[in-house]
Amino acid sequence: xxxxxxxxxxxxxxxxxxxxxxxxxxxxxxxxxxxxxxxxxxxxxxxxxxxxxxxxxxxxxxxxxxxxxxx
Numbered sequence: 250x251x252x253x254x255x256x257x258x259x260x261x262x263x264x265x266x267x268x269x270x271x272x273x274x275x276x277x278x279x280x281x282x283x284x285x286x287x288x289x290x291x292x293x294x295x296x297x298x299x300x301x302x303x304x305x306x307x308x309x310x311x312x313x314x315x316x317x318x319x320x
Contacts (some may be wrong), residue, residue, distance in 0.1 A: 252308050254281035254315075256288070259301040269303065277306070278315070285318070294320045 253276060257269035272288065273279040281304050283298075288302050304316045 250309055251276070252306065254278050255303075255305045255307055255312075256281050257303045257305060258295065258299040259303050259306075259317075261301055267301075269305075274309070278306075282316075282319045284299070285316070289318055289320065295320070311319050 253274050255269075255274050256272045258272055259270070260268045273281075273284050277282065285302050285304055292302075300320060302318045302320060303314055306313045306315050
């Protein structure tokens with residue numbers, strides 16, 4: 250089964266609700282991490298609607314969170 254890594258900008262509310270906005274999908278963790286690090290370096294250029302960056306691992310219909318950064 251294929252493993253994908255999604256980089257997503259997230260809007261997390263005070264209630265804990267999270268709305269992901271997909272930024273990119275990669276087939277390896279290293280490229281996803283490079284992408285997330287690039288987003289962290291450019292965080293001043295995003296809409297203030299986003300307050301986190303996540304890397305999520307996708308296997309079939311299962312999604313797990315690997316890393317997150319609050320911005």
